[in-house]
Amino acid sequence: MTALCLPRVGLDAVMHDLESFGRDGTESIAFGLGRRQDGVATVMSVVLAEEPGITRRFGLLRLSERWMLKLTELCESLEQAVVMQFHSHPEEAWHSDTDDHHLFHAPGIFSVVVPDFAQSAAARDQSAWAVYRCANGGAFEASTPTAVDVTDGDASLIIVSEDGWRHA
Ligand SMILES: [Zn+2]
Numbered sequence: 001m002t003a004l005c006l007p008r009v010g011l012d013a014v015m016h017d018l019e020s021f022g023r024d025g026t027e028s029i030a031f032g033l034g035r036r037q038d039g040v041a042t043v044m045s046v047v048l049a050e051e052p053g054i055t056r057r058f059g060l061l062r063l064s065e066r067w068m069l070k071l072t073e074l075c076e077s078l079e080q081a082v083v084m085q086f087h088s089h090p091e092e093a094w095h096s097d098t099d100d101h102h103l104f105h106a107p108g109i110f111s112v113v114v115p116d117f118a119q120s121a122a123a124r125d126q127s128a129w130a131v132y133r134c135a136n137g138g139a140f141e142a143s144t145p146t147a148v149d150v151t152d153g154d155a156s157l158i159i160v161s162e163d164g165w166r167h168a
Pocket residue numbers: 087088089094095096099113
Protein backbone atom coordinates (compact mmCIF):
# COMPACT_ATOMS: atom_id res chain seq x y z
CA MET A 1 0.00 0.00 0.00
CA THR A 2 1.33 3.41 -0.94
CA ALA A 3 2.02 5.57 2.07
CA LEU A 4 4.24 8.19 0.50
CA CYS A 5 4.51 9.75 -2.97
CA LEU A 6 7.95 10.88 -4.03
CA PRO A 7 8.48 12.73 -7.34
CA ARG A 8 11.23 11.12 -9.39
CA VAL A 9 12.88 14.51 -9.96
CA GLY A 10 13.36 14.84 -6.19
CA LEU A 11 14.55 11.27 -5.81
CA ASP A 12 17.14 11.78 -8.56
CA ALA A 13 18.50 14.85 -6.75
CA VAL A 14 18.81 12.91 -3.50
CA MET A 15 20.57 9.98 -5.15
CA HIS A 16 22.96 12.34 -6.92
CA ASP A 17 23.88 13.87 -3.54
CA LEU A 18 24.36 10.50 -1.83
CA GLU A 19 26.35 9.18 -4.76
CA SER A 20 28.69 12.15 -5.05
CA PHE A 21 29.56 12.21 -1.33
CA GLY A 22 29.79 8.41 -1.32
CA ARG A 23 32.43 8.65 -4.01
CA ASP A 24 34.55 10.51 -1.43
CA GLY A 25 33.84 7.80 1.15
CA THR A 26 31.34 9.68 3.26
CA GLU A 27 27.69 9.28 4.08
CA SER A 28 25.22 12.03 3.25
CA ILE A 29 21.67 12.89 4.26
CA ALA A 30 18.65 14.52 2.61
CA PHE A 31 15.07 15.28 3.58
CA GLY A 32 11.70 15.26 1.87
CA LEU A 33 9.21 17.92 2.98
CA GLY A 34 5.55 17.76 2.15
CA ARG A 35 2.01 17.39 3.33
CA ARG A 36 -0.10 14.47 4.42
CA GLN A 37 -3.65 13.81 3.33
CA ASP A 38 -5.82 10.75 3.96
CA GLY A 39 -2.83 8.89 5.33
CA VAL A 40 -0.65 9.47 2.27
CA ALA A 41 2.27 11.91 2.43
CA THR A 42 3.41 13.69 -0.71
CA VAL A 43 6.94 15.06 -0.98
CA MET A 44 6.80 18.61 -2.38
CA SER A 45 10.34 19.78 -1.59
CA VAL A 46 13.64 17.96 -1.38
CA VAL A 47 16.26 19.38 0.98
CA LEU A 48 19.99 18.80 0.56
CA ALA A 49 22.53 19.88 3.16
CA GLU A 50 25.61 22.04 2.69
CA GLU A 51 28.19 23.52 5.07
CA PRO A 52 28.17 25.15 7.50
CA GLY A 53 26.07 22.88 9.67
CA ILE A 54 26.77 19.46 8.23
CA THR A 55 29.83 17.37 9.02
CA ARG A 56 30.62 14.57 6.62
CA ARG A 57 33.67 12.50 7.43
CA PHE A 58 34.33 8.80 7.13
CA GLY A 59 32.15 7.14 9.75
CA LEU A 60 30.65 10.45 10.86
CA LEU A 61 27.59 12.27 9.62
CA ARG A 62 26.25 15.08 11.75
CA LEU A 63 23.86 17.99 11.39
CA SER A 64 24.21 20.85 13.84
CA GLU A 65 21.37 22.10 16.00
CA ARG A 66 21.46 25.36 14.05
CA TRP A 67 21.08 23.44 10.80
CA MET A 68 18.07 21.59 12.20
CA LEU A 69 16.64 24.92 13.34
CA LYS A 70 16.93 26.25 9.78
CA LEU A 71 15.14 23.16 8.52
CA THR A 72 12.34 23.79 11.01
CA GLU A 73 12.11 27.44 9.90
CA LEU A 74 11.97 26.33 6.26
CA CYS A 75 9.13 23.93 7.07
CA GLU A 76 7.20 26.74 8.76
CA SER A 77 7.81 29.07 5.84
CA LEU A 78 6.61 26.48 3.30
CA GLU A 79 3.83 25.15 5.54
CA GLN A 80 5.27 21.70 4.94
CA ALA A 81 6.58 19.06 7.33
CA VAL A 82 9.46 16.62 7.16
CA VAL A 83 7.85 13.45 5.83
CA MET A 84 10.97 11.59 4.71
CA GLN A 85 14.69 11.37 5.30
CA PHE A 86 17.39 9.58 3.37
CA HIS A 87 20.93 8.69 4.27
CA SER A 88 23.61 6.43 2.85
CA HIS A 89 25.70 3.69 4.44
CA PRO A 90 29.12 2.42 3.39
CA GLU A 91 27.85 -1.15 3.04
CA GLU A 92 24.61 -2.64 4.26
CA ALA A 93 21.37 -0.69 4.48
CA TRP A 94 19.88 -0.85 7.97
CA HIS A 95 18.99 1.44 10.88
CA SER A 96 21.82 1.55 13.40
CA ASP A 97 21.25 2.44 17.06
CA THR A 98 22.64 5.88 16.22
CA ASP A 99 20.12 6.23 13.42
CA ASP A 100 17.29 5.19 15.74
CA HIS A 101 18.27 7.84 18.26
CA HIS A 102 19.64 10.73 16.24
CA LEU A 103 17.62 10.87 13.06
CA PHE A 104 14.69 13.24 12.79
CA HIS A 105 11.74 11.80 14.73
CA ALA A 106 8.08 12.50 14.11
CA PRO A 107 5.18 10.11 13.76
CA GLY A 108 4.73 8.88 10.20
CA ILE A 109 8.17 9.96 8.93
CA PHE A 110 9.81 7.57 6.53
CA SER A 111 13.52 6.89 6.84
CA VAL A 112 15.36 5.41 3.88
CA VAL A 113 18.86 3.95 4.08
CA VAL A 114 20.73 3.46 0.79
CA PRO A 115 23.54 0.86 0.77
CA ASP A 116 27.05 0.89 -0.74
CA PHE A 117 27.40 4.68 -0.61
CA ALA A 118 24.87 4.75 -3.49
CA GLN A 119 27.71 3.91 -5.83
CA SER A 120 25.82 1.62 -8.21
CA ALA A 121 22.46 1.72 -9.96
CA ALA A 122 21.55 -1.45 -8.03
CA ALA A 123 22.32 0.23 -4.69
CA ARG A 124 20.25 3.28 -5.68
CA ASP A 125 17.34 1.12 -6.78
CA GLN A 126 14.32 1.26 -4.51
CA SER A 127 14.43 -2.52 -3.99
CA ALA A 128 17.85 -2.22 -2.30
CA TRP A 129 16.74 0.39 0.26
CA ALA A 130 16.03 -0.29 3.90
CA VAL A 131 12.85 1.62 4.73
CA TYR A 132 11.62 2.47 8.21
CA ARG A 133 8.65 4.40 9.46
CA CYS A 134 8.46 6.33 12.71
CA ALA A 135 5.51 5.05 14.76
CA ASN A 136 3.26 7.21 16.94
CA GLY A 137 5.38 6.37 19.97
CA GLY A 138 8.45 7.79 18.23
CA ALA A 139 10.25 4.50 17.50
CA PHE A 140 11.29 3.54 13.98
CA GLU A 141 9.72 0.35 12.69
CA ALA A 142 10.69 -1.63 9.59
CA SER A 143 8.55 -0.79 6.58
CA THR A 144 8.96 -1.80 2.96
CA PRO A 145 10.31 -0.07 -0.16
CA THR A 146 6.92 -0.56 -1.82
CA ALA A 147 5.41 1.92 0.65
CA VAL A 148 7.14 4.60 -1.43
CA ASP A 149 5.54 5.39 -4.77
CA VAL A 150 7.83 7.23 -7.18
CA THR A 151 5.72 9.61 -9.25
CA ASP A 152 6.00 12.00 -12.20
CA GLY A 153 5.04 15.00 -10.05
CA ASP A 154 7.19 18.06 -9.43
CA ALA A 155 9.30 18.91 -6.40
CA SER A 156 11.37 21.95 -5.40
CA LEU A 157 15.03 21.43 -4.68
CA ILE A 158 16.31 23.45 -1.71
CA ILE A 159 19.80 23.65 -0.24
CA VAL A 160 20.00 24.33 3.50
CA SER A 161 22.93 25.42 5.66
CA GLU A 162 23.22 27.04 9.07
CA ASP A 163 23.14 30.37 7.25
CA GLY A 164 19.80 29.84 5.54
CA TRP A 165 18.36 28.22 2.44
CA ARG A 166 18.24 28.73 -1.28
CA HIS A 167 16.56 27.08 -4.23
CA ALA A 168 18.93 24.99 -6.32
ZN1 LIG B 1 22.76 5.09 9.37
